[in-house]
Amino acid sequence: MSASSPAPPLRSRATGRVTLADVARLAEVSPITVSRALRGERAVDPALIERVKDAAAKLGYVPDPAARALASQRSSHVAVLIPALSNALFVDLLEAAQRTLRPAGYQTLIGITHYDPIEEEQLLREQLQHRPAGLLVTGLDRSEATRALITASGVPCVHLMETSDAPGVYSVGLSQEEAGAAMTRHLLARGRRRIAFAAAQLDPRTLQRLAGWRREMVNAGLHDPALEWLNPAPSSLAEGARMFEQIAAHRPADKPPVDAIFFCNDDLAQGALLAALRLGVAVPAQIAIAGFNDLTGSDQMVPPLTSVRTPRSEMGRAAAQMLLGLMRGETPPAPSLDLGFDLVVRGSS
Amino acid sequence: MSASSPAPPLRSRATGRVTLADVARLAEVSPITVSRALRGERAVDPALIERVKDAAAKLGYVPDPAARALASQRSSHVAVLIPALSNALFVDLLEAAQRTLRPAGYQTLIGITHYDPIEEEQLLREQLQHRPAGLLVTGLDRSEATRALITASGVPCVHLMETSDAPGVYSVGLSQEEAGAAMTRHLLARGRRRIAFAAAQLDPRTLQRLAGWRREMVNAGLHDPALEWLNPAPSSLAEGARMFEQIAAHRPADKPPVDAIFFCNDDLAQGALLAALRLGVAVPAQIAIAGFNDLTGSDQMVPPLTSVRTPRSEMGRAAAQMLLGLMRGETPPAPSLDLGFDLVVRGSS
DNA sequence: CTGAAAGCGCTTACAG
DNA sequence: CTGAAAGCGCTTACAG
Numbered sequence: 231m232s233a234s235s236p237a238p239p240l241r242s243r244a245t246g247r248v249t250l251a252d253v254a255r256l257a258e259v260s261p262i263t264v265s266r267a268l269r270g271e272r273a274v275d276p277a278l279i280e281r282v283k284d285a286a287a288k289l290g291y292v293p294d295p296a297a298r299a300l301a302s303q304r305s306s307h308v309a310v311l312i313p314a315l316s317n318a319l320f321v322d323l324l325e326a327a328q329r330t331l332r333p334a335g336y337q338t339l340i341g342i343t344h345y346d347p348i349e350e351e352q353l354l355r356e357q358l359q360h361r362p363a364g365l366l367v368t369g370l371d372r373s374e375a376t377r378a379l380i381t382a383s384g385v386p387c388v389h390l391m392e393t394s395d396a397p398g399v400y401s402v403g404l405s406q407e408e409a410g411a412a413m414t415r416h417l418l419a420r421g422r423r424r425i426a427f428a429a430a431q432l433d434p435r436t437l438q439r440l441a442g443w444r445r446e447m448v449n450a451g452l453h454d455p456a457l458e459w460l461n462p463a464p465s466s467l468a469e470g471a472r473m474f475e476q477i478a479a480h481r482p483a484d485k486p487p488v489d490a491i492f493f494c495n496d497d498l499a500q501g502a503l504l505a506a507l508r509l510g511v512a513v514p515a516q517i518a519i520a521g522f523n524d525l526t527g528s529d530q531m532v533p534p535l536t537s538v539r540t541p542r543s544e545m546g547r548a549a550a551q552m553l554l555g556l557m558r559g560e561t562p563p564a565p566s567l568d569l570g571f572d573l574v575v576r577g578s579s
Numbered sequence: 580m581s582a583s584s585p586a587p588p589l590r591s592r593a594t595g596r597v598t599l600a601d602v603a604r605l606a607e608v609s610p611i612t613v614s615r616a617l618r619g620e621r622a623v624d625p626a627l628i629e630r631v632k633d634a635a636a637k638l639g640y641v642p643d644p645a646a647r648a649l650a651s652q653r654s655s656h657v658a659v660l661i662p663a664l665s666n667a668l669f670v671d672l673l674e675a676a677q678r679t680l681r682p683a684g685y686q687t688l689i690g691i692t693h694y695d696p697i698e699e700e701q702l703l704r705e706q707l708q709h710r711p712a713g714l715l716v717t718g719l720d721r722s723e724a725t726r727a728l729i730t731a732s733g734v735p736c737v738h739l740m741e742t743s744d745a746p747g748v749y750s751v752g753l754s755q756e757e758a759g760a761a762m763t764r765h766l767l768a769r770g771r772r773r774i775a776f777a778a779a780q781l782d783p784r785t786l787q788r789l790a791g792w793r794r795e796m797v798n799a800g801l802h803d804p805a806l807e808w809l810n811p812a813p814s815s816l817a818e819g820a821r822m823f824e825q826i827a828a829h830r831p832a833d834k835p836p837v838d839a840i841f842f843c844n845d846d847l848a849q850g851a852l853l854a855a856l857r858l859g860v861a862v863p864a865q866i867a868i869a870g871f872n873d874l875t876g877s878d879q880m881v882p883p884l885t886s887v888r889t890p891r892s893e894m895g896r897a898a899a900q901m902l903l904g905l906m907r908g909e910t911p912p913a914p915s916l917d918l919g920f921d922l923v924v925r926g927s928s
Numbered sequence: 929c930t931g932a933a934a935g936c937g938c939t940t941a942c943a944g
Numbered sequence: 945c946t947g948a949a950a951g952c953g954c955t956t957a958c959a960g
Contacts, residue, residue: 243956243957245652245937247936249937249938250939251938260948261938261939263947278946292708293938294936294938296709296710297645297937298938298939299644300645300646300951301951302939302952303939315674332705338688356681360644360645361645467876467879497876505879527876529817598954599955600953610931610954612929624929627929643952648954649936650955651956
């Protein structure tokens with residue numbers, strides 16, 4: 231029992247975890263060198279890097295995110311703010327972003343704003359307390375306070391879904407207005423004249439699509455405010471069915487009937503298609519129907535739904551990649567990335 | 580310029596953050612007392628609590644999660660493992676859980692397993708490095724290694740979707756087998772005899788529903804292995820349409836035709852309903868169709884889809900509440916909570 | 929019921 | 945290119 235080693239310290243709070251110090255001891259260097267070698271920061275002698283990496287692997291060393299965050303004032307989290315998970319659009323966006331960020335060592339922290347600027351601001355405040363390394367937010371419209379919070383935090387931020395030319399703003403998206411205009415031109419080209427625009431939720435991007443529709447209708451000399459059906463309720467199949475019933479039932483004596491409806495989102499259009507089926511309204515013979523986002527199931531509808539395919543997985547991936555660059559301190563080749571859209575013409579129009 | 584205050588320390592890394600020490604100074608107590616007063620841990624003189632809270636409010640103090648995690652070896656994260664976000668079922672579950680956990684100060688860390696036990700194990704390893712305060716996992720089936728990781732971590736864990744009687748296992752769910760049996764009994768009661776069970780993805784819960792169907796079919800003396808259509812592909816409307824076409828086209832000479840199809844999930848059943856419409860197959864006259872989970876849109880289908888409503892928001896909320904209790908060190912009244920299900924009979928059956 | 933000391937496991941800021 | 949010291953902002957473990 232000749233205890234040559236010193237007695238364990240009285241106030242031990244040892245966690246059993248392999249630490250940087252353990253790796254440093256095995257590699258016979260200082261902890262700082264281990265830290266630098268493992269993070270690839272600053273030049274370290276290649277031979278030492280090798281030795282450190284071997285030691286780390288041998289011990290199964292895993293950095294402690296909390297210690298790292300406390301010391302560096304920056305966590306390994308990326309905060310993502312999206313309006314809802316009920317719209318498949320955002321689910322795809324999120325999955326793609328996560329798929330890019332996770333291999334790079336970042337955890338995703340999701341905040342659901344329910345399309346509410348107040349909730350968005352509150353969520354952002356909470357997330358900023360975790361000192362995220364990066365930020366992914368939906369769209370460009372938000373409260374002045376939220377915008378100021380983002381700027382003041384100094385956290386790299388990329389905006390999703392829309393594009394912006396404002397200095398210092400990074401964005402990956404598409405022109406919602408052009409997409410709305412393109413669909414309207416398609417319906418006009420098919421000979422439709424009384425094209426209604428039907429929208430729910432009325433978020434900023436929906437209103438941009440509305441602007442595109444309005445521009446083309448005015449250009450064609452066919453605009454009529456009575457063709458705008460704007461409904462602040464959340465978007466859903468049931469809501470789309472209700473709106474279709476209303477629009478189809480609305481037959482003013484002094485105007486020709488609606489011959490096409492452009493819905494701002496596919497779930498509404500799918501509901502409309504089902505309502506038309508129930509009511510015996512022939513699509514597209516009597517009324518053409520078009521949607522937006524080309525969501526799951528749209529190609530299965532009867533008739534299949536004409537829509538605008540938006541590159542949501544690509545947006546999620548590209549935005550995450552731009553953010554990774556910003557977090558490394560790089561300047562992206564272009565601050566704004568327009569990923570475009572595709573018109574998908576199917577049987578409903 | 581009579582600088583009576585000492586020069587600022589040379590090696591300042593001040594963050595400008597309001598710290599526990601600032602609050603302690605203003606309240607004229609020690610930092611430990613502030614820590615205890617704010618967390619409600621251990622008895623502290625009520626008068627002091629008051630003083631501390633006032634001081635904290637006055638300074639706008641917000642605890643630093645990283646420092647807290649490092650010192651306590653437990654973060655404010657709850658890790659959630661779900662198979663996919665493409666099934667609306669899990670979106671609802673997640674939203675409900677988050678809605679309960681966030682007000683209690685917990686951030687949700689989402690891991691998507693893609694129904695893969697290997698991915699689940701890897702995700703769990705990553706998440707455990709963040710020392711989550713709690714764990715929410717889907718179902719009871721997982722690799723032995725994953726199970727061992729959970730146990731060894733000592734992190735409180737609640738299982739979603741199914742219920743278990745195993746000691747030390749906490750769960751909130753429903754009997755998938757009973758739900759499958761109930762739907763089958765309903766179809767039998769309607770006079771259906773050749774009831775097919777059509778499934779995709781083939782995850783554990785789907786197989787439990789299959790077992791319920793099989794039990795009732797055997798009991799009724801009507802079971803036939805040829806009625807089982809098991810497809811490992813991911814579940815979707817398009818896949819449901821394909822399966823319906825196959826099943827409808829399969830007309831062996833020696834057996835009566837299928838007169839009902841019980842799909843393991845509503846998206847498949849919705850796709851089948853649309854395929855029936857395209858093919859001119861009368862539902863329910865010729866074939867009854869039933870689904871599972873009562874997802875969005877099922878009530879809008881033509882005809883409306885018969886389904887099983889599963890209490891997913893309730894499950895998410897109840898599981899989160901049980902977890903909050905466990906994280907506080909409490910023992911839940913019952914380790915297993917069965918929230919049941921409702922048969923929703925609509926026009927398709 | 930309250931507190932002084934130590935420690936959690938990293939990185940920053942200097943210095944050489 | 946490398947390292948000794950200090951510090952990030954909390955909580956734990958003791959002691960009284």
